[in-house]
Amino acid sequence: MLRLLRFVLALFQRRVEPAERQGPQQQGLPQGQPKLKTVQGVVTSFCGDYGVIDESIYFSCDVVTGNEPLKVGQRVNAVVEEDTALYGLKAVEVDIVPHGAGPSDAGTKLLVGCITSISEGTVYISDDIYFSLDIVSEDFVPYQGDWLDIEYSDEPGISNIKAISAKHTRWDHAEEVCITSFRARNGVIHNNIFFTLDSVKLPPGYQPQVFDTVDVVMVESSHFCYIWRAVSITPAQKS
Structure with missing residues (x-):
């Protein structure tokens, strides 16, 4: 619960009201329509009406489809919104992956996460999610706090993911x-x-x-x- 509260607090700290910002030419910030992408991940935090997928994607219960109760560790498919008015990642639709539907059926997946630390050639997203610095795109040197798009293979359990490549989100x-x-x-x-x-x-x-x-x-x-x-x-x- 504490991890979820910290994530929600960080998310609201990243909110910027449009009226308080100038245009992209003045502020160096991109504008445009919200960008949507579909990812598969695991619910890593859940409390009441809110939750987090892969420790980086916030969602509210009203976007969860189906009647099956949601719980930590459950694998889901999520439609993720990247909105210029919200400097974070939010799921606008969450579908629970049925039991018995192996993740290997859908090929590689995309995880979006924030670097918590880099140590001895290893990039850490969390205690359970980490990978070698060697898979990061050659033209980008990551730093603590950077947000990454991480492509990983289908191995069961979030602690067993195998990262294939990583690059900056925006x-x-x-x-x-x-x-x-x-x-x-x-x-x-x-x-x-x-x-x-x-x-x-x-x-x-x-x-x-x-x-x-x-x-x-x-x-x-x-x-x-x-x-x-x-x-x-x-x-x-x-x-």
Whole structure:
């Protein structure tokens, strides 16, 4: 229950009211219609009217189909919404997988999760979900807090999943934005994009400074009240 409460709290911290944000050209955030995708996973937390699938996808009981009682450990198919007004993942429909329907019938699955830690070449999503850094897409260096799309094979039980590949869930870019704070090795761009010198790519010889105008490539990530992490910072070439 405590894990579910922490997840719901984190989800609401990632909410951003549209009226409080400017357009994507000003804020470096994508806009558009909600994106839907179907995933298969396991209910990892459940309390009253709310639950979590694969420790990363929030759902409410009113979207669960059928009459079978839902419980932790149950395998489900979920239609997941990625909405620009909700910087999280929410299931809009949850179907319980019937008993005896082996997960191997549906091929590989997609799990969406947030990195809790990286240690000795291993990426941890939770105590039960982890995989080698080697399967992450070559052009992306993950960091704690990043959200990943993880493709895995059909092995029963969430603790026995076999990850095949992993990549960032979303990315975006912003041009000619200002570094608004920088201290020690961490900083913020445009008041809403987190970066750290431990993971960001910089041109040779460049050291970020407050008030620098820069171009940024970012990925979806959770750091304090920020939902984007800069993976590349380049001084802007002003016209």
